[in-house]
Amino acid sequence: MGTILSKDDLELHEAFEVILSIRSFSNYINEIAELIYNNALSRPHLEEVLRTHKIENLEDIKEELLDLLLVYINLTLNNHIITENEKRNVKLLKMLFKIKEGDFYEYRYDEIEEILHRQFERLYLDNNIDKEEAIHKVGLQEFFDLGYDQFEEFKENEIQRALEQGALITDLDTTKYPKTTKVNSGNSNRHISQEVKDLVWNRDGGQCIACSNNENLEFDHIIPFSKGGSNTYRNIQLLCEPCNRQKANKIG
Numbered sequence: 001m002g003t004i005l006s007k008d009d010l011e012l013h014e015a016f017e018v019i020l021s022i023r024s025f026s027n028y029i030n031e032i033a034e035l036i037y038n039n040a041l042s043r044p045h046l047e048e049v050l051r052t053h054k055i056e057n058l059e060d061i062k063e064e065l066l067d068l069l070l071v072y073i074n075l076t077l078n079n080h081i082i083t084e085n086e087k088r089n090v091k092l093l094k095m096l097f098k099i100k101e102g103d104f105y106e107y108r109y110d111e112i113e114e115i116l117h118r119q120f121e122r123l124y125l126d127n128n129i130d131k132e133e134a135i136h137k138v139g140l141q142e143f144f145d146l147g148y149d150q151f152e153e154f155k156e157n158e159i160q161r162a163l164e165q166g167a168l169i170t171d172l173d174t175t176k177y178p179k180t181t182k183v184n185s186g187n188s189n190r191h192i193s194q195e196v197k198d199l200v201w202n203r204d205g206g207q208c209i210a211c212s213n214n215e216n217l218e219f220d221h222i223i224p225f226s227k228g229g230s231n232t233y234r235n236i237q238l239l240c241e242p243c244n245r246q247k248a249n250k251i252g
Contacts, residue, residue: 012089013037015075023071028053029064036093046096057097065097066108073143074115080122082139090143099146110232112144113154117234120158127167134173157223157230192219192231200236208240216241 016037023034031049035041046058055061069090077087104112119140123133140150152174159172197219207214220239223229232244239247 100148104144116154120155124158124162127162128171129173196233199233210243213240218244
């Protein structure tokens with residue numbers, strides 16, 4: 001029962017050594033991670049894990065497998081370099097786990113938004129995308145099986161910021177100008193879901209993040225809604241009414 005992953009892959013071995021040491025998954029996901037760590041992952045071994053834990057098929061644990069892949073992808077991006085070997089490993093793992101195009105986007109939207117935000121923040125820091133950075137972006141898009149429009153959706157806020165700071169659209173490796181409406185949802189209103197409000201309230205401790213006031217609190221868009229800011233957890237913060245009025249339509 002040979003593995004389709006390289007048996008000499010030190011990078012993969014070391015990455016999953018870290019994953020097993022810092023992350024606690026369910027027993028069956030840990031067993032799959034151990035197979036990868038031991039260079040022993042194969043379809044028969046994978047099916048054996050499913051049988052042992054009375055799991056009918058991979059579809060039943062798809063979201064947990066996506067989480068395992070996200071942890072690995074995060075580790076590969078720590079040095080801001082995507083090697084051909086890392087691309088190959090992610091591709092083979094997605095194939096073994098039967099991860100289809102669109103699964104990351106459908107099931108782990110917020111997580112990939114957070115990962116891509118960190119990458120784009122660095123890439124667009126100097127308001128210019130060179131050839132090497134453009135290739136890196138292609139690798140990011142391939143990791144998550146994102147279509148062109150989906151990928152543009154995720155990088156739109158960073159492009160908007162760069163343009164506001166004087167960058168030229170021709171320097172940003174894009175052919176699309178950012179929209180002035182909300183980009184992370186199927187509708188164009190500024191409604192913030194109760195789930196996001198609850199998460200933000202707990203994160204910010206029920207007080208204004210600027211002055212610690214706990215009265216007349218409002219949910220504020222860090223990147224303003226009018227400038228393409230989303231209604232997601234990462235882009236919402238608690239401000240009291242005076243601080244929110246002072247901030248007005250600025251980013252921050």
